[in-house]
Amino acid sequence: MKRARQLLSRYGGRWALGLLLTLGAVLYPLDYWTSHTIERQDTIIADLRVRLEPFEPDKAIVIVDIDSKSLNEVGRFPWSRNIMARLVDQLTGHYGAGAVGFDVSFPEPDTSSGYAELERLAGRELKNVPALQRELAQLKPQLDYDGMFADALRGQPVVLGFNISSDQAKGVLPAPLFTTDFLNGREGRAYSAKGYEANIAQLQGAARGAGIFTATTDADGVVRSSPVLFQIGDGYYPSLSLATLAAFLDAKAVNPVMHGTVDTLSDSDKQASAFDTIQMFTRKAGRVVFPVGEAMISTVQFRGRGGPQGGAFPYVSAADVLAGRVAQEVLEGAIVLVGTTAPGLQDLRATPVNAEYPGVEIHANMIKSMLDGRFKTRHWSAQVVEAGLVGAVGVVLALALAVLTPAWSVLLAACAFLACGAFNYYMYTQQDMILNVFICLLLVASLFVLNLAWGYFFEFRKGRALVSRFGQYVAPELVAQMAEDPQAYNMDGESRELTVMFVDVRGFTTISEGLSPKELREYINLYLTAMSEDIRSRHQGTLDKYIGDAVMAFWGAPVSFPDHAGRAVATALLMQDSAARLNTDFLARGWPELKIGIGVNSGLMHVGDMGSAIRRAYTVMGDAVNLGARLEGITKVYGVGIAVGAATRLAAPEFAWRELDLVRVKGKNEPVAIFEPLGKPAALAPGVLDELAQWEAALALVRAQQWDAAQPAIEALAAAHPARGLYALYLQRIAHYRAHPPGSEWDGVTSFDTK
Structure with missing residues (x-):
């Protein structure tokens, strides 16, 4: 008892304050209080975690890139639909791609062939020319570019892309995966949109399906997650990645799965958070299941730095596909995504791994995660795990740091810091579980600083150290000023x-x-x-x-x-x-x-x-x-x-x-x-300001290359002030410029090639 009283007397204050800090930290992951600063730091750590995770290149997903080379060989984008038809024929017919997804939409008819204008003339001004009617009938298959593209799409595992919008309904939507009727009164909250910019009916009717390629960004403009399902009206529509995978696996149905059954769920559980899985019933692979996050949005698992040189997926130029220059084994049986990395086509996104990440590769990463059945998700139990970790680390450190020597305190705090980070990284890479860790790291640092500072004359020691470190640099009166508030200087x-x-x-x-x-x-x-x-x-x-x-x-x-x-x-x-x-x-x-x-x-x-x-x-x-x-x-x-x-x-x-x-x-x-x-x-001194005015006028004449006017003005200044080397320098320059005129594009700048 005496020993216990001695320990409480000596360390009780530190223990109490340390446990109080721990309690406050435990309440954070349980949502009893919030902090934008901590949230921001967790975002920074999450971005670092994404960049650190190793990856293996995946040849099953190939990106056909409308790159600068393609634009140089084929022409500026958008290309006419006859070219797109050739691209589809090459991918599906010649190369035998398993599925093709276009990260491109076609919301308007292609009139670039001029056929529509010829047809108008034949129906009006030239309707009495029978020969024209016959020629048009023969030319239509060659000039109806949309028809050619539709013919290429028909019967092939090709998915078109389309965009969502807040203020218009353009084009034709594909058939929804399911409607609100399927949910049987349950709330299936998903990324919602009022409008859309879809594809024209002729193309949409011929394609296997369509998926939404809209990118969603966080408040800082960075893409970190992507919706798997979108809601437009009463219908639920797939993302481009989900639609492409469904075409590849020849899916018969796609729908979400809830925890338990309707009868076993409470009213509060019949919410969007109850949906945690998407299932596909396919002809090729049977039932395929993968998890989704809240509101059917999943974290993107970025692999590599992105792009042709730094990504996990092979890139081939669309020009090479059109010309048949790509090796057969690269595209045969592969999931192909057609997109662009050309800077002018505006499909580069800011991501945790690269500020200019190809948007098409975001869809490739999502498809890879779906194929593997693995997504990085923040499970419903994440808050409990975080609170438990914070509590355990905090209690151990609060009790131990108070009694340890400074050297052992540093070692224990460092080990706790590294252990928190390692556990977080393990859960992310091995268990696919997203956990926040900054509050735990902050607690470790706070407890360490608390115990290190306790018992010391903190301000005095800090002030004396400040005087010692800065005294040789700054004036004594400034050192005294700094010592009055040492925390403000470091x-x-x-x-x-x-x-x-x-x-x-x-x-x-x-x-x-x-x-x-x-x-x-x-x-x-x-x-x-x-x-x-x-x-x-x-x-x-x-x-x-x-x-x-x-x-x-x-x-x-x-x-x-x-x-x-x-x-x-x-x-x-x-x-x-x-x-x-x-x-x-x-x-x-x-x-x-x-x-x-x-x-x-x-x-x-x-x-x-x-x-x-x-x-x-x-x-x-x-x-x-x-x-x-x-x-x-x-x-x-x-x-x-x-x-x-x-x-x-x-x-x-x-x-x-x-x-x-x-x-x-x-x-x-x-x-x-x-x-x-x-x-x-x-x-x-008197006359200095007048001399300055004369010099400024003379300098302006020099820069205007008016040598005849500048020279006498500077000579007059040099005569009045013979010790001023500046005037002699400019007289030498004028003589040089007379002999070697600098030209009309001279900017008046003197370049120095040496230090």
Whole structure:
């Protein structure tokens, strides 16, 4: 008893909180509470589970693909019905396909032969021309394309496709599989539609049947399931996959099966959820049974990535079928689905395995599941299994984690996490049972964190760790601010709008050759100290790293600033002033001159703790970072100390700017405008704004290729400001363009092929 009291005193609080968390988690699969976030995570896990399941290629189902090759050889789609007739003749007559399903509908007559117009003329304007009447009678078999297609369909195991609609009834429906009368008063809830776009009567009457190929999507636009039966009015109609399989097996009847009998079912059970099976009575295979989900919708078991190269089913080009180039054994006796992967024909769907998955292959996967008699289903007992698993895992962890050391807690939690995932995957792959697992994983993580944090001064330890990790990167006052709310900051990777800066010493190799090792060390230390103080102390930047004599910094992380671009530009101007002061001191010591170039750019960047197991750093990466580095490198080309990207210039309108050029840097295709910041307009020397206006007018003349007007304008600027290397550069360019005109398509962009 004493030992029990000691355990309760020491661990009772943790046990009680852990069991309370477990109880809350158990109530989730029993529908006592819901969470869209958890549902979304379960969807993500389900998609991953689909992608991980292995598959074997199946040659019994073949997709005849109306692909780009077919469009090039035969012509644009839709093809005339005489071509479709030839395709059917080839598949059924020449190759002996077991069944053919068209993932295509034919809701309107084919008038492409011109026969209808000839018939109209013969009945009106040319009705008194007997020869025409005779010729038409002879030509009709050759020009009645719908008749030719119907003749090809007649007596063959060919199924046409059709679509459902909400606002029209077009074409002729096939005979329903069964009607509401068959249900004998029971509710047979299925995917319902008010209208349809079916096939013309001539074709529908000749075909073995028809199936609906409409794709159903989840809220995120992804196809994960497919109805097996659809309800239109009082009739129930098959999906294209079910209709094609029925034709292949020569089915006599298809209907749903309920749990038990009508007499044994309660009123609440006489609902759609009671239907869990579809049965077919066939001449070839006897009684065929396969399960369906609620509302007669089944989860699609996607096999492979889809398409000719990544799917589980062989693809052959429709052009090759028409030309007889396909090997006989590929199509003989196979279930053939005619569809398209050509991008312009709009039959590519977003699925868990591929964002551009051929719609026809969805039907192939459904047929494969029907043939195997196996569907991934969420059985009525799934909630009970989930609640039992969550309860068992939660109780074990709640009791055990409280008494284990941190190392053993990590091991137990990891094992529980993996065991939950493995059990879920086993039930999916081996038992075809769909179970949700995220609530169980979330409970494992929650119990682990609860017990790890218990007993520690969490906020204190977190704050102290934060100061230790970020103190070398950011200003002390920012570290103090972060320590006040440590949960709001971490070193995890994320994407943010930031501003990055790169600084480099001009001619550092020459400088290093002119100084002794001791002098060089002091030279660099003084320079880096001044630059680092300007970055951290004055404008709260984050010092990223030193790269030899270069400095990298950024603004906007870990502490977010809405004016990160303005802070970076102000820092760049301050650093140029600091470099000038240092240069005066260095020259007085007899040291080489100090000049620096600075590149600044803003944009979306990845920021976080990055590196290897050996060494890591809190840094930024991305295209915007690379552009900032390129801008630092090209400052010397334009004779300026600072070069800034267009995004930074837009984000810092409080400064006056001189546009330098439109450039295309190495590694990027799109040109960007680059600018030189001059400072706040109110602080500029007299005449600077007038000089800017003159330069902008001259630059516009250069881009308009008006060399005669641009040259004197820039010469006047160069004479007034002889130290400005930018003007000399553009005078050289004008001379070059006069000798080598860039042409009317010149976009004014300067390309840099080096970093």
